[in-house]
Amino acid sequence: METQALDFPLWLRVTHFFNFLFMTLLVRSGIEIIGAHPMFYWNNDCEPGSEWLNFLNKKVERNTLWTAEDEIRPLSPWLALPGRNNLGLGRHWHLWSVVGWLLSGILYMTLLFLTPHWQRLVPTSWSIFPEAWQAFKTYLSLELPAAGNPYNPLQQLTYFLLVFALTPLVILTGILMAPAISARYPKLTAFLGGRQVARSIHLLGLVAYVFFFLIHLFMVVAHGLEHKLANMVLNNEYDTNHLALAIGFAAIALVIGLNIFATKVSLKHPFQTKKALEVGIDSLRRFFFHHQHSVQDHQKISPTPRANGQPPRNTAYTRHLAEEFKNFTFEVRGLVEKPLDLRLDQLKALPKQEQSTLHVCVQGWSYYATWGGVRIENLLALCKPLPDAKYLVFHTLDEKWEKPEVDGYYYEVIDMELARKPQTILAYEMNGAPLPIAHGAPLRLRLESQLGYKMAKYVCGVELVEDFSHIGKGQGGWRDDVLNYYVKTAGI
Ligand SMILES: Nc1nc2c(c(=O)[nH]1)N[C@H]1C(S)=C(S)[C@@H](COP(=O)(O)O)O[C@H]1N2
Numbered sequence: 001m002e003t004q005a006l007d008f009p010l011w012l013r014v015t016h017f018f019n020f021l022f023m024t025l026l027v028r029s030g031i032e033i034i035g036a037h038p039m040f041y042w043n044n045d046c047e048p049g050s051e052w053l054n055f056l057n058k059k060v061e062r063n064t065l066w067t068a069e070d071e072i073r074p075l076s077p078w079l080a081l082p083g084r085n086n087l088g089l090g091r092h093w094h095l096w097s098v099v100g101w102l103l104s105g106i107l108y109m110t111l112l113f114l115t116p117h118w119q120r121l122v123p124t125s126w127s128i129f130p131e132a133w134q135a136f137k138t139y140l141s142l143e144l145p146a147a148g149n150p151y152n153p154l155q156q157l158t159y160f161l162l163v164f165a166l167t168p169l170v171i172l173t174g175i176l177m178a179p180a181i182s183a184r185y186p187k188l189t190a191f192l193g194g195r196q197v198a199r200s201i202h203l204l205g206l207v208a209y210v211f212f213f214l215i216h217l218f219m220v221v222a223h224g225l226e227h228k229l230a231n232m233v234l235n236n237e238y239d240t241n242h243l244a245l246a247i248g249f250a251a252i253a254l255v256i257g258l259n260i261f262a263t264k265v266s267l268k269h270p271f272q273t274k275k276a277l278e279v280g281i282d283s284l285r286r287f288f289f290h291h292q293h294s295v296q297d298h299q300k301i302s303p304t305p306r307a308n309g310q311p312p313r314n315t316a317y318t319r320h321l322a323e324e325f326k327n328f329t330f331e332v333r334g335l336v337e338k339p340l341d342l343r344l345d346q347l348k349a350l351p352k353q354e355q356s357t358l359h360v361c362v363q364g365w366s367y368y369a370t371w372g373g374v375r376i377e378n379l380l381a382l383c384k385p386l387p388d389a390k391y392l393v394f395h396t397l398d399e400k401w402e403k404p405e406v407d408g409y410y411y412e413v414i415d416m417e418l419a420r421k422p423q424t425i426l427a428y429e430m431n432g433a434p435l436p437i438a439h440g441a442p443l444r445l446r447l448e449s450q451l452g453y454k455m456a457k458y459v460c461g462v463e464l465v466e467d468f469s470h471i472g473k474g475q476g477g478w479r480d481d482v483l484n485y486y487v488k489t490a491g492i
């Protein structure tokens with residue numbers, strides 16, 4: 001059967017360029033995210049020592065004041081985007097470029113299957129395997145296999161697996177790491193191996209892409225750089241290969257230039273970069289990852305859960321601690337009909353809810369625990385929010401002291417929708433005992449479809465507001481203000 005010779009149409013060349021650009025941003029911001037917890041596990045307890053891969057370059061003293069933040073590995077801006085311990089911005093870049101990469105991928109796929117070009121990737125006979133093996137042996141004997149249409153069998157098989165096996169796997173494992181998804185579909189997530197398996201496979205996907213890229217580059221050169229660039233840049237429409245070479249190198253220089261620009265601007269103007277990268281992406285993220293409610297009931301307890309954030313050291317907290325929280329009251333203020341002052345025993349007299357869930361920190365680690373407390377929904381029924389009340393600001397006794405450059409009290413803002421979710425509670429118990437100091441004694445928030453940083457510990461009150469731009473730096477939480485995390489929602 002004679003088939004039409006497959007060339008390199010403009011759409012293919014343009015999407016190839018964007019794929020390359022977004023992949024560089026995705027890999028570099030992915031490396032930034034890895035730096036926030038450079039360890040990989042096959043289990044969700046993330047027991048220190050149980051990791052199968054560890055890139056941490058220091059020994060962490062696991063004394064009583066040890067927290068997960070001590071395990072961060074700041075990375076060079078030459079490698080990571082943006083580098084130097086910037087998890088917040090790394091995540092902004094990762095989600096921003098994933099959207100661009102998906103759009104370009106969807107365009108590519110659509111045109112691939114609307115034209116005869118699907119045949120360039122999809123093998124139509126099982127003979128592809130012996131043929132690819134032959135081509136492999138030819139390469140090993142340091143010769144080039146005959147060109148196919150347009151790819152030789154080994155090339156075709158590799159590209160096919162890259163696009164139709166590796167890529168869906170990387171997308172799936174990326175989505176499964178979102179707490180909003182794993183909390184809504186815990187059985188499916190467990191069936192597919194669980195969150196830390198997904199994270200490990202996502203990393204192996206990154207390694208596979210980089211490995212592919214290096215071999216791809218090598219092969220392009222081995223097959224004749226000028227000729228291959230003439231294909232990929234100009235579709236051989238002109239017979240001057242020098243032009244292709246010039247344009248090809250200009251495209252590579254543009255990608256490198258954009259990477260340098262992205263890195264520099266992020267390090268120099270982190271807040272503005274965050275704002276710019278949220279445009280459009282914020283509403284997409286909200287649409288896909290904000291409305292799920294957690295249905296977790298794992299009935300598992302991790303033996304040594306990590307903690308994050310050192311316990312408060314101010315006099316107010318130490319006094320409450322010494323008094324065993326006898327004079328502690330939880331205050332409900334702001335746009336409510338009925339402000340409340342609740343002592344711990346009064347809170348404990350309200351209906352108690354227990355939930356057995358997986359805690360997921362934005363850094364990457366996780367643990368199982370059971371939490372007991374009062375549903376925020378029940379507190380709302382008591383204080384009766386006024387119609388203007390849109391957000392809940394949880395205030396804490398946690399005045400930050402760990403580093404001189406970051407101060408202020410820890411706080412977190414959630415919207416009414418999150419507040420009313422079935423597994424949103426003000427917890428006073430962890431694993432059947434009163435909350436330990438490390439985990440937020442006497443009260444902490446649990447929002448089981450969100451990342452850990454939203455779950456304020458050492459909570460002393462909640463204020464109902466219409467708008468939170470006047471609180472802290474106006475970003476919706478202490479970590480959002482200080483570390484450029486996401487505003488308002490942390491479902492992924
Ligand atoms: N007050 C306060 N709450 C906080 C933090 C903090 O530093 N201070 N850290 C947050 C982060 S980043 C995480 S992952 C969880 C950790 O909860 P844990 O220490 O109980 O494991 O608490 C969140 N709540």
Ligand SMILES: [Mo]
Pocket residue numbers: 308360361362363452453
């Ligand atoms: Mo966290």
